[in-house]
Amino acid sequence: MDLTTVSKKIEIGNVTINSCVSLSPLAGITDFVLRQLIREYSKNCLLTTEMISSEALVQKPECNISYTNNKESPIAFQIEGHKPELMAKAAKILEKKASIIDINMGCPIKKIVNGNDGCSLMKNPQLAKDIVLAVKEAVNIPVTCKFRLGWSQDSKNFIEFAQLMQEAGASAITVHARTRAQMYSGNADWSELAKLKGEIDIPYFANGDIISPETAKKCLEISKADGIAVGRASMGDLSLIYRIEKFLNEGILIPEPDLKERIKMLRKHLDFQIAFRGEETGIKFFRKFYPSYIRNIRKGAEYRHSLITELNYNNILKILDEVSLNA
């Protein structure tokens, strides 16, 4: 693919995204803090919140999980649930904060699919359609959907499903190129997504296993998608989406941050978590991020263990200094 053919903007309904990269939602990860830090690098990408339970939100509209500020725009707020009227109410609550409402139809975890939410909606396309219709009716901003290739290898219905969501009024879709049965195993099959080309008129984002500017380009080539959504690899490299945009738009390959830079990012991320959640909760919440920042180094497992079990802020900084020195 010639890099000059990469679309520099994507129209999602009446919202223009001046980038073809979006941050894929990650529950417990893509919170206000991580999104702010990614936005410092990438001014134009589409940010997405972690999934927000429609039931919980309707019961308690002012919760931490939906916190945002005006620097985040453009931002999609993702809601999760299976009751059209509750999903519509949740979307209405979020409408003022959001550029876009995204509907989760791809989450594979048992607790979610057993409650008829997430990817189980791919087994009930009519209900999925009713949800999109209800949400569309409730809000004046674009509505998008995120789903997988299908429930299992022998029930891949993403093409018909995408067409149905478009018919219901979805303005764009993101497809994780795995089935629910695969969960996160094996490789994302980007070539499957190319089958969407010509079958729908709305833009589609390809998702799964994009870990670098080079894989982003390869994924766009193979999937023929309009854009890409980057999830797990954003952990441990706050600049990844920016580096991808720079490569796709200008052909400039910025090297991935070395350990010293990653530790600088880590410290900023940790400090921001503490400022957002308070010291004790912030430090505990942050434990899940150490493995992504402290990787591929000598004594890495030992350092990670010390960091994860340490609750004292100054001691954490001492361990980080030691990691830097030994790098």
Ligand SMILES: Cc1cc2nc3c(=O)[nH]c(=O)nc-3n(C[C@H](O)[C@H](O)[C@H](O)COP(=O)(O)O)c2cc1C
């Ligand atoms: C810890 C974790 C949390 C996730 N949370 C969400 C979520 O809230 N909503 C959603 O649509 N997908 C969620 N996903 C799926 C990701 O958005 C993405 O589709 C998947 O990880 C594949 O993309 P990646 O290889 O770039 O991470 C989650 C994945 C992980 C690993």
